[in-house]
Amino acid sequence: MPESRTATHAAGQTRASRLARLRMASLGAVAMLILEFVLGMIYNLYGTAPTAKKSVGLFSSPVIALHVIVGILLGIAAVALLVRAIQARHRLSIWMSAIGLFSIIGAGFAGMGFAGSGANGASLGMSFAFAVALACYVVLIFALPPAALAQSSTT
Numbered sequence: 001m002p003e004s005r006t007a008t009h010a011a012g013q014t015r016a017s018r019l020a021r022l023r024m025a026s027l028g029a030v031a032m033l034i035l036e037f038v039l040g041m042i043y044n045l046y047g048t049a050p051t052a053k054k055s056v057g058l059f060s061s062p063v064i065a066l067h068v069i070v071g072i073l074l075g076i077a078a079v080a081l082l083v084r085a086i087q088a089r090h091r092l093s094i095w096m097s098a099i100g101l102f103s104i105i106g107a108g109f110a111g112m113g114f115a116g117s118g119a120n121g122a123s124l125g126m127s128f129a130f131a132v133a134l135a136c137y138v139v140l141i142f143a144l145p146p147a148a149l150a151q152s153s154t155t
Contacts, residue, residue, distance in 0.1 A: 022088055025077070026140035033137065036070050048060075050116065085097040103130070
């Protein structure tokens with residue numbers, strides 16, 4: 001019997017540590033989203049806005065290039081976060097990670113549309129998608145246990 005109790009304890013510790021790592025990954029996603037937002041605002045204020053007749057290249061300035069690179073890295077991080085959520089088998093994390101990922105993808109497509117046409121709707125789409133992704137990852141930060149709590153609950 002002691003062996004099964006040890007195995008159960010190890011499984012609980014593994015799940016708790018997975019959830020704690022998922023929480024930290026969500027915090028990283030929030031930090032990346034904020035950086036992405038700040039870069040977008042800097043370009044919005046100081047960059048050349050695209051128009052219907054003149055598009056803006058995605059690497060036409062250092063700020064917009066960094067914005068695009070951070071966006072790609074954010075997409076990769078969101079995929080990794082969803083994979084971790086699926087591995088942890090935590091329903092809320094799976095849903096929030098999936099919605100966050102799709103929102104980031106939507107913001108990317110809206111950004112490409114904005115760079116090509118300067119359409120206000122595409123800019124608004126980026127903003128809404130950013131807000132949804134941010135909300136998803138903030139929910140996970142508050143819903144998942146911190147590392148210290150996860151370790152103490154399994155001991």
